[in-house]
Amino acid sequence: MHNYFRVLRSSLLFFFWICLATGHQTELLYGEEKRTAESPTALSEDDLLLCVVRLGGATLSGNLVTYSAPPGLFLPLGELSRSLELGITVDPAKGVGSGHVALPSQSFMLDMAKSSIIVDGNTYRYDPKLVVALTDDIYVESRLLAEWFAMRIDANRLDAAVDIRPFEPLPIQQRMARSQRGSNTWGYGSYNDPGYPLLNTPFRLLAGPSIDISLSSSLTGEGTANITPGNSSFYTRLSGDLLWMSGRLDLSGHIAGAGKSIIGVDNGTMILERTSPTGGILGVLDARKIAIGDIQPETLPLIGNSVGTGIMVSSYPINQSSFFDKLTLNGFLAKGWDVELFSNANLLDYRPSNPRESYSFADIPLIYGLNELRLVFHGPQGEQRVERHIYNVGRNMIEPGSWNYQITATNATQRSLLASPDGDPAPLMTWKSTLGVNKWLTATNYLASALIDDERQTFAGAGFSGYLKMIQLDLQIARNLATSRLARQAGIQTRFGPLTLSVLMQEYDKDWHTTTGTLSYLKKEDIRIDGLNPFFFLTNSRFSMTLAQTEFDELRKSKSATMTSSNRTWGIDHTHTVTLERMLDGDTESDALSGSSYASMTRQNLSLRAEIGYQLLPERVISTVGGTCELRLKHEWLLLNSITYTPLGKTLTASTGLNHTFKKMAMGVTGNYTSGGAWGIGIQLSTNLSHEPKSGQWNIDGSLSSQQAGISAQAYLDKNRNRELDPDEPEIKDAGFFVNQQSNPALTDAKGIAFIQGISPNILTDITISPSTLKELLWVPADKGVRVVPRPGYPLPVKFPVWVTGEVSGTVFNKKEGIEEPASGITIEAVDKEGKVAGKARSEYDGVYILGALPTGNYTLRVSPEQAAKLGTTAPFKELVIPAEGAYIDNINLVLEPLTVEPGIETPVESNGKAPVDSGKEKSLQTPLLP
Secondary structure (H helix, E strand, O other): OHHHHHHHHHHHHHHHHHHHHHHOOHHHHOOOOOOOOOOOOOOOHHHEEEEEEEEOOEEEEEEEEEEEEOOEEEEEHHHHHHHOOOEEEEEOOOOEEEEEOOOOOOEEEEEOOOOEEEEOOEEEEOOHHHEEEOOOOEEEEHHHHHHHHOEEEEEEOOOOEEEEEEOOOOHHHHHHHHHHHHOOOOOOOOOOOOOOOEOOOOOOOEEEEEEEEEEEEEEEEEOOEEEEEEEEEEEEEEEEEEOOEEEEEEEEEEEOOOOOOOEEEEEEEEEEEEEOOOOOEOHHHOEOEEEEEOOOOOOEOOOEOOOOEEEEEEOOOOOOOOOOOEEEEEEEOOOOOEEEEEEOOEEEEEEOOOOOOEEEEEEEEOOOEEEEEEEEEEOOOOOEEEEEEEEEEOOOOOOOOOEEEEEEEEEOOOOOOOOOOOOOOOEEEEEEEEEEEEOOEEEEEEEEEEEEOOEEEEEEEEEEEEEEOOEEEEEEEEEEOOOOOEEEEEEEEEEEOOEEEEEEEEEEOOOOEEOOEEOOOOEEEEEEEEEEOOOOOOOOEEEEEEEEEEEOOOOEEEEEEEEEEEEEEOOEEEEEEEEEEEEEEOOEEEEEEEEEEEEEEEEOOEEEEEEEEEEEEOOOEEEEEEEEEEEEOHHHEEEEEEEEEEOOOOEEEEEEEEEEEOOOOEEEEEEEEEOOOEEEEEEEEEEEEEEOOOOOOEEEEOOOOOOOEEEEEEEEEOOOOOOOOOOOOOEOOOOOEEEOOEEEOOOOOOOOEEEEEEEOOOOOEEEEEOHHHOOOOOEEEOOOOEEEOOEEOEOEEEEEEEEEEEEEEEEEEEEEOOEEEEOOOOEEEEEEOOOOEEEEEEOOOOOEEEEEEEEOEEEEEEEOHHHHHHHOEEEEEEEEEEOOOOOEEOOOOEEEOEOOOOOOOOOOOOOOOOOOOOOOOOEEEEOOOOO
């Protein structure tokens, strides 16, 4: 035991020095003394004003402390940065602020002593009167702060509101968009739903497709002898609508030479599915997903999962985790591709390219709270593709009274729809359902019937998941009805500040079988702590520790301790894992200490990745060392170099490649050499063909994008406002779009069509036309936007009508004792001929108002009668016409006058609140004062 603790202590010290050597922060090495300054307090409590903060229409705060003074409205730099999730901290006592604006590369440094500000590496001077330090924060005048942050900040003192409109989406807005894309769990997120209508996009008998094609060939040899043609292979993926479902076919194989079949398929998968985030599939069954073929259903607790090809029907929300604290992600990995796994922006694991052409990340830990898992795929020619999965542990309780289910039926002996069965058919059926009992309790039941050792065995199970404040509980029990054996599971997760604690205990009766085979252990206990940061100077690090104990049988047991550190240092993502394991086999004990490190870095045109695996006990051995370098050259050329050394076999393997993505094709040339003298050279060509439904043309592209979704967006000038593209209505060229609140680079062509690609499939997606890309300022989108559910292979056709509008501006005056003065905060309304208010505006501090985006037609411009009544003034109005071609109408001034009511005379007011019309001349609608 003494030796055991000595080894544990040594491993902890070793783990500490790894993190210490890579985790120092630059501010410790290059600290800079900051000068302080004291600013005179020019603000008092009489100037205090509580304001609402809105970001793109979403309310972030309802009680932001601001100060209204003659220069303008002063906003708290620190508090506003926290609301916008900017990386800026302030020290009012020292008069300094530092951090970054939107991205870490956009540095920010405020020094009140020098009246200087550094933003993104540029130094500026400012008027000291516009920045004031109080005891709680540093307050900056709103217009000056807007210049610093490069965004529009509209501070309205009369409305007590601060509206922020960034020119580029902030990280908080991108996070809100991500939350919306993954918000399939009840009670999740704070995304401000724009309320776009859901566009019906029915499935088709045959539509699309999108086709990825990749061909490769090689030449191998040893020295100058034995030079022979190597393998020639292919990979293709087809996706699109088929039989009123979304279809996907993956094929990979070899291209043979003379005397053999021309093409041989080695691996293949096929699936037909329909997915609807809002449900409604199969009528009364209200399913969210139906899949046929190579399905991937969820695992049943304690029992296992469905394997093989078959059919699945599920009403579970898309991307909702049904696991308690672990998750497994697996899928197809094309030849030459590798994949990195990130959890909440921390690098977690890596899978290289492999002959099986698949990847699997088993038992991914889900911490309590929000988990954003990101799979970053790297292609052999420099391609990059990202998949995101969002799970909210502790908040994934379904809504009270709702019920979800999943049913599957597969053939366990047929691993793939295109593969030959391994034996006689072995039907495997599973059932799972979940009921929301109340806000804090969810009940689950599940059934499975499988053929095990040529005998039909049936499993039944049930469980409860409970959430109470900061604690998540999970209890599951299953029974084999044929053998009466039991399996039990209990777990708990909670959070203490930044720390997350997870405990999971499993116990199985002897000879317990799952649907996929015999379980290798009887008991298992896991305790995991996430969010540790024992070293204050490692501010960008996350540590986790896992203690596990496994009982395989009465004699064999295992105890292990695993420590993982995920860090970001100087822009380098690196993960280190050390595992100490003790095996007990009767009276025999053996210890093993092993670890691995993986690092990834991107610097402009350079990307580096390195990994090492090692063992310290029972012997000190380095199992493998490897590194990869990607260098982007001019004209979109990419140079890739990699090297791997295996000390046990004393084998060194080096490879290099030069790739280029042309407009319609990607090409790569590779070469490799092994220390034994073997070498090889190869060439790879790839392309994508996608059918655009609007124009009927085929788009050829060098990127492999068949598994991503697309939208065929068409913008046109809707002159008659019928929301249909008529023959005499022109298409709009160079119009851009926002997809889930993020600007998309695609622009419309001469036919008004933009082929928007790279969209995540089968989830709700908001798309709207970008008004700033319309060439005429008076053109506005007819609709705020639409919501669609895009699917792979078939770009959904969506029309975006644009209307011609007009803009009216002028000044509002308040006339007192014959003197006219500008009136601020007055509501101006444009009323159409039906008596409906078509637009509103408020006059600014100088009385000027601008009422834009008014449809063409006749209007009555008036001061709000309700506001005039409260102010005790007349409600003036004017008639105007916005012509069909649109127009800017200026100098429409309105004058408020004190209300005078003669005894016995009533003011004529129509029932709709519209004043009588007397063309051209200004009128005053006298409204009696409220009693």
